[in-house]
Amino acid sequence: MGYGKSNKIIKKGENMVEDNKNDIISLIAEDEKKMAIPLIQPLMPVRDVVLFTDMLLPLFIGREKSVRAIEEALLKDKFVLLATQKNPNFDDPKPDEIHTTGTVARIIRILKLPDGRMKALVHGVMKAKIVEYIRKKSFYRVKLKLIKEKDIKKISLETEAFMRNIRENSEKVLSFRGEMTSDVCAILESIDNPGKLADLVASNLKLHLDESQNLLEIIDPIKRLKKVNDLLIREANLSAMQAKIQTDVRNEISKNQKDFFLKEQIKAMTKELDEGDEKSQEIEKYRKKIQRAQMPWDAKQESQKQLARLEKMHLDSAEATIVRTYLDRIIELPWNKSTKDELDIINAKKKLDRDHFALGKVKDRILEFLSVRKLNSKIKGPILCFVGPPGVGKTSLGQSIAKAMKRKFVRISLGGIKDEAEIRGHRRTYVGALPGRILQGIKRCGKNNPVFMMDEVDKIFADFRGDPSSALLEVLDPEQNNSFSDHYLNLPFDLSNVMFILTANIVDTIPSALLDRLEIIKFSGYTEEEKKIIAKKYLIPRQIKENGLTSKLLSISPGSLSKIIKEYTSEAGLRNLEREIAAICRKAARNIAEGNKEVFQITQKNIHKLLGPPKYLAETIQEKSQIGLSTGLAWTQAGGEVLHIEASFIKGKGNLIVTGQLGNIMQESAKTALSYAKTNYSLFGYDKSNFENLDIHIHVPAGAIPKDGPSAGIAMATALISVMANMAVSNNIAMTGEITLRGRVLPIGGLREKALGALRSGINTIIFPEKNQNDLIEIPDSVKQKIRFIPVQQMSEVISIALGNSNNFSSTQPSDENI
Numbered sequence: 001m002g003y004g005k006s007n008k009i010i011k012k013g014e015n016m017v018e019d020n021k022n023d024i025i026s027l028i029a030e031d032e033k034k035m036a037i038p039l040i041q042p043l044m045p046v047r048d049v050v051l052f053t054d055m056l057l058p059l060f061i062g063r064e065k066s067v068r069a070i071e072e073a074l075l076k077d078k079f080v081l082l083a084t085q086k087n088p089n090f091d092d093p094k095p096d097e098i099h100t101t102g103t104v105a106r107i108i109r110i111l112k113l114p115d116g117r118m119k120a121l122v123h124g125v126m127k128a129k130i131v132e133y134i135r136k137k138s139f140y141r142v143k144l145k146l147i148k149e150k151d152i153k154k155i156s157l158e159t160e161a162f163m164r165n166i167r168e169n170s171e172k173v174l175s176f177r178g179e180m181t182s183d184v185c186a187i188l189e190s191i192d193n194p195g196k197l198a199d200l201v202a203s204n205l206k207l208h209l210d211e212s213q214n215l216l217e218i219i220d221p222i223k224r225l226k227k228v229n230d231l232l233i234r235e236a237n238l239s240a241m242q243a244k245i246q247t248d249v250r251n252e253i254s255k256n257q258k259d260f261f262l263k264e265q266i267k268a269m270t271k272e273l274d275e276g277d278e279k280s281q282e283i284e285k286y287r288k289k290i291q292r293a294q295m296p297w298d299a300k301q302e303s304q305k306q307l308a309r310l311e312k313m314h315l316d317s318a319e320a321t322i323v324r325t326y327l328d329r330i331i332e333l334p335w336n337k338s339t340k341d342e343l344d345i346i347n348a349k350k351k352l353d354r355d356h357f358a359l360g361k362v363k364d365r366i367l368e369f370l371s372v373r374k375l376n377s378k379i380k381g382p383i384l385c386f387v388g389p390p391g392v393g394k395t396s397l398g399q400s401i402a403k404a405m406k407r408k409f410v411r412i413s414l415g416g417i418k419d420e421a422e423i424r425g426h427r428r429t430y431v432g433a434l435p436g437r438i439l440q441g442i443k444r445c446g447k448n449n450p451v452f453m454m455d456e457v458d459k460i461f462a463d464f465r466g467d468p469s470s471a472l473l474e475v476l477d478p479e480q481n482n483s484f485s486d487h488y489l490n491l492p493f494d495l496s497n498v499m500f501i502l503t504a505n506i507v508d509t510i511p512s513a514l515l516d517r518l519e520i521i522k523f524s525g526y527t528e529e530e531k532k533i534i535a536k537k538y539l540i541p542r543q544i545k546e547n548g549l550t551s552k553l554l555s556i557s558p559g560s561l562s563k564i565i566k567e568y569t570s571e572a573g574l575r576n577l578e579r580e581i582a583a584i585c586r587k588a589a590r591n592i593a594e595g596n597k598e599v600f601q602i603t604q605k606n607i608h609k610l611l612g613p614p615k616y617l618a619e620t621i622q623e624k625s626q627i628g629l630s631t632g633l634a635w636t637q638a639g640g641e642v643l644h645i646e647a648s649f650i651k652g653k654g655n656l657i658v659t660g661q662l663g664n665i666m667q668e669s670a671k672t673a674l675s676y677a678k679t680n681y682s683l684f685g686y687d688k689s690n691f692e693n694l695d696i697h698i699h700v701p702a703g704a705i706p707k708d709g710p711s712a713g714i715a716m717a718t719a720l721i722s723v724m725a726n727m728a729v730s731n732n733i734a735m736t737g738e739i740t741l742r743g744r745v746l747p748i749g750g751l752r753e754k755a756l757g758a759l760r761s762g763i764n765t766i767i768f769p770e771k772n773q774n775d776l777i778e779i780p781d782s783v784k785q786k787i788r789f790i791p792v793q794q795m796s797e798v799i800s801i802a803l804g805n806s807n808n809f810s811s812t813q814p815s816d817e818n819i
Helices: 021-033 064-075 157-177 182-190 194-204 209-217 221-252 258-272 276-292 297-312 318-332 345-355 360-375 394-405 437-445 468-476 528-546 558-567 575-593 607-611 664-679 713-725 751-760 770-778 781-786 795-803
Strands: 040-046 056-061 079-084 101-112 118-135 140-147 383-387 409-413 451-455 499-504 519-522 554-556 600-602 629-636 639-651 656-659 694-699 733-735 765-769 788-792
Touching: 040 064, 040 118, 056 064, 064 079, 064 101, 064 118, 064 140, 079 118, 079 209, 101 140, 101 209, 157 182, 157 194, 157 221, 182 194, 194 209, 194 221, 209 221, 276 297, 276 318, 297 318, 345 360, 345 394, 360 394, 360 519, 383 394, 394 409, 394 451, 394 499, 409 437, 437 451, 468 499, 528 558, 528 575, 554 575, 558 575, 558 607, 575 600, 575 607, 629 713, 629 751, 639 713, 639 751, 656 664, 664 713, 694 713, 713 733, 713 795, 733 795, 751 765, 751 770, 751 781, 765 770, 765 795, 770 788, 788 795
Parallel strands: 040 079, 383 499, 383 519, 409 451, 451 499, 554 600, 629 733, 656 694, 733 765, 765 788
Antiparallel strands: 040 140, 056 118, 079 101, 101 118, 118 140, 629 639, 639 694
């Protein structure tokens, strides 16, 4: 490096500068008058100091070029030009990176250090300007033009006033610093040359490099004196302010709180200086962001109001942090940013068909919406609700809709939410307040018209923190959501351009007020044929890719795929099927990783070795036709399932016992079925008096699973009449329907899902209410070919089909095996 820290003339405590500095300078000046200053000298760039004339400066010299320049000066006349480099960070500055005006210095003393560096004491002799660089390689040698200041023979009254003002302010500054001594006063009073006084004071002021260089380049001593006077006044004011701050802080805190003292000092300085450029820059930055955000008028007014509050606060206060966070949230919202819809209906249909198999009704509804949107761009966004069992593609279809429309996609899960603030946000008075999930999702996607999917809307709960479903009413109402108000923002935000899609497994638990705002689109489970197609087209290629395989390394036969679907999965959707396929792919990957490069073939014979024994068997295989055992059909969140209902008699007093964790509605169906069976005893040929001393027990297996609903009514009545008539119920017949006391069979819901569940269980005949015949339209032809659907109006028709011809019934006693 070119130098270390500089030592100024009137500083104390340096070894190289003695107390009688004035005498030293005088002796040096006398000696230099006898020597002519050469016009060609070595140049040594210095980093962060400017040398003035008559200034003694100790330098630490370490850079190679600087050492050679000093050695060159020592071999000749000890003169060297010191010029400040423009950027102190450069170790090897080029000529254009060095100021052209510098100071010719005389080397007074030199000391070589053990590490090769030098310590030198130099004295500024005269200003000079670089005319030409003669040498540039090992060190710089330059041609100079000496700058001589004009002699001032007579000092004017104004100049004398400036000089006196400079002396007084210098004494003030030094007093504030604690550096004022009698020797310093003597030196200041002894100098009667304006230029030398200006240089002396300038060399001891804490100036920036640019300010010091500008002073050096001012040739006129009077102008330089005036400039130094201005800088000295500023320094005096700053020193006085610093002293005031230190005094104020010292009076407020104890001597033992050093850390607290430093913090309070910084705080007081910031307060006095009005927080300076940092705060102004931040405020200006926020102001520009507000202009670029394109907010509505009311949002812009609120943000400017909060910005004005922030401007009056301390930047480090807690309230300022809250306001700053609020402004960030407002600015980041996409008030006027939207994506342009892709309204190519043909192309959108291709994208939907490519991503999903079947689901024709759902795709038609989306294409209808796009068609209407193409004809009327101002139509409000629909509120669709996809209802169906898990794994049928509800969520992934929402993503496909977003792709088809070229909109952003946002998904949140509402399952288990109990706090209204999750939807509407928290008020800013709370610590850690945040906007609700709706606005957070909008902010995250950066557009105000995304496809916004809310999963599991049927699993929202209410408690003491509010009802989240009620908060959704405003969000999902097309007549209100153009001015949705979040508690955190407390400003209206337009959600009318958002396309909301909700998903649910069942409709029953969705509040009626919320359900009224939704357009329900039902998703049914897949048939075996549909599962095969989806597995071949989507699931198997995806798992092959994810497990690092190729289609040439793995072969799954159609028969083995059917076996996986029948014996290893029992679901309406496809998740378990994909898991089983993934398990096969992992085993294939291991086989290949162990060095076997042959095709890994999956057949019906080796599927059990890979996946283990079958997990599911058809219900008809597990159960034989028995007395008092009927098969009902249930519609659950996971799709359609078969429901075995058992009835038996035990000695008692004619009471009804119901077990199997049945709900209130199902218990009432059991009571209705019993009343019907007792009332119509003559129709089925048995004596009701035979059962007055017997208790009737109805049990529905899988007792750990809650069950409820009226659709098992005819199945319960069939089981009761079966045990009363001592006749077995066919095990390949399933039934669904609500029973009345008069024996009428009332309609039920979910016939398609129940039919698919029956097919998975090996049922080939379904008895259903005649009023549900219109639902047969929705059942695939492949299912109708495998299952016989028999519509009924009365319970007597059910008994005829399930137990045989009613004319063959005869009065009989309960069998011992059923008591």
